[in-house]
Amino acid sequence: MSGAVHLDTQGGIATLRLDNPTKLNAFTPEMLAQLAAHCDTLDRDTAVRAVLLTSEGERAFCAGADIKAWAGYAPAEFARIWVRDGHRIFDRLARLSKPTIAVLQAHAFGGGLELASACDIRVIAPAATLALPESQVGIVPGWSGTQRIARLLPEPMLKEMALFGRRISAERALACGFVAEIADDPATTARAIAEKLLTTSPRATEVAKYMIHAGVGEDRDAMIEALGSGMIAASADKAEGVDAFAHKRKPVFPGT
Known part of the structure; x- marks a missing residue:
């Protein structure tokens, strides 16, 4: 399958980059495994002070999971392998010892929103939106969408997305504290925030x-x-x- 997660480090700031733009940066099993391996590398790299989570393309930060990657699983396999693996790996990102910033240059849907939620803070572009559209394909959020996000968003807002399929604007996400800042250039803003860590303990x-x-x-x-x-x-x-x-x-x- 296509897609990769790259890790680059420059000046004490590491960047995890989703690279599957033709599929809106949707996750494949290979990408999940690469993300897990990179998290292990980052926790052991004492030179890294902060981690930026970015993605390729302008259409989506991440559209979640590649449907073709999980559609063939039997029900028990879907729960035991796909859901639990994704949950475990996103938990690994959430528990990195380094501060993490998600750079939402475009829409974050489903697993993409769950991925962004696993970071410490988020910076979003003005036109980017958030959504949990799993019910449209007959499933429910499985990578912490009803758990970690429930600690980060007001319950009614989470229900708007998970039950009614509504998109949340950048402005509403900022108003409730889910994102730290709205920026025309989220990557530059996120890096500026990360660089402040270079002078702290x-x-x-x-x-x-x-x-x-x-x-x-x-x-x-x-x-x-x-x-x-x-x-x-x-x-x-x-x-x-x-x-x-x-x-x-x-x-x-x-x-x-």
Whole structure:
């Protein structure tokens, strides 16, 4: 199948770019796998301070999932493979240790809106709209459209999209706080926002993201344990315990 997700890094800012413009940047299984692999790379790259999520073309940021990619699945396979894989990979993006910005230069529909929702903030073009049109092809949102988006949008607005098939304008998305800014050139605006991170503390930014995610329930258990583990890893007790283990002696913990 066609389509790819590219990863490029320049000056501490990484860019994930959806590249399937002939299909409105709709996701294929290969693209999902590439996104997951890139997320693993980004979390381990200490030089990266921020991540921009962009796409090719002017017609759509992302129209969701390529229907041809999932239409042949049996019902159980559709739920077990396609839906759960997509959910897991979008969760992986949401839980990156780096701040993420979705650049919505055009419409974000279905899985494309769910993808944008997995980023920390969003910048949108004036003419871009948001929609959850799954019911038009006989399915329901499956990559967090009724879960994560329910934490980001007012319930009536989410129902407008998921139940009634209405599109939400950039202005309404800004008014409810779903997008950070409306910009004629979303990519330039998003990069300017990301560049501000180059002068801040990487560790403070990472920990602040973990704290916020724990507060809103985004992978709360893992976030709490990551915060606690980070604290204990910097302690003299941890250093003593590791040294005692290495030298096969009884540890004497200083309690600091």
